[in-house]
Amino acid sequence: AQSVSQHNHHVILSEAASLELGCNYSYGGTVNLFWYVQYPGQHLQLLLKYFSGDPLVKGIKGFEAEFIKSKFSFNLRKPSVQWSDTAEYFCAVIEGLSGYSTLTFGKGTMLLVSP
């Protein structure tokens, strides 16, 4: 079974700092990759996704992520965070070709942005 690892459980940044959240997965074949965000008290929303093509994908609210196949990584970045980015961030992976696999989530990274 595939696994997803998010390296940081908690990250604290000041406004305007740059953000990079790590995500690594275990499956070596074709994968579809996602980053979801959960704002306090809310449900998960999609930030961005990668299926194929340009490994640098841009999402909503200025977020982007880079797929590096050789490193099995899909790290999330934002050049300058805002207080409103305080949330929990989840990386998720699904095997692209298997007809039976399901989405696997990482354990999440809680981001706190101080004003």
Added chain:
Amino acid sequence: NAGVTQTPKFRVLKTGQSMTLLCAQDMNHEYMYWYRQDPGMGLRLIHYSVGEGTTAKGEVPDGYNVSRLKKQNFLLGLESAAPSQTSVYFCASSYDRIYEQYFGPGTRLTVT
């Protein structure tokens, strides 16, 4: 469009009681999912459905049952609640297995 809705939003049960959580989606999605979210554990898949009348087990199915009698609804049942089932439950749906999942607002369940 309401997207994905869940009822109830909150519930408190005593050990041994039963209950059903209802999930409804208006996007005509084939795939529906039930997850539980616990602190530090991320989201774990309980059961899922690939279409009306079908269900399948996920990562943590024990103690739960599901039914998908109508395409737009996916029910999660707890026959005999246990304190270990205290959690936040999220329903999700998607057009296809590999595509984006849309999540409901969640149900916070406490079992005492």
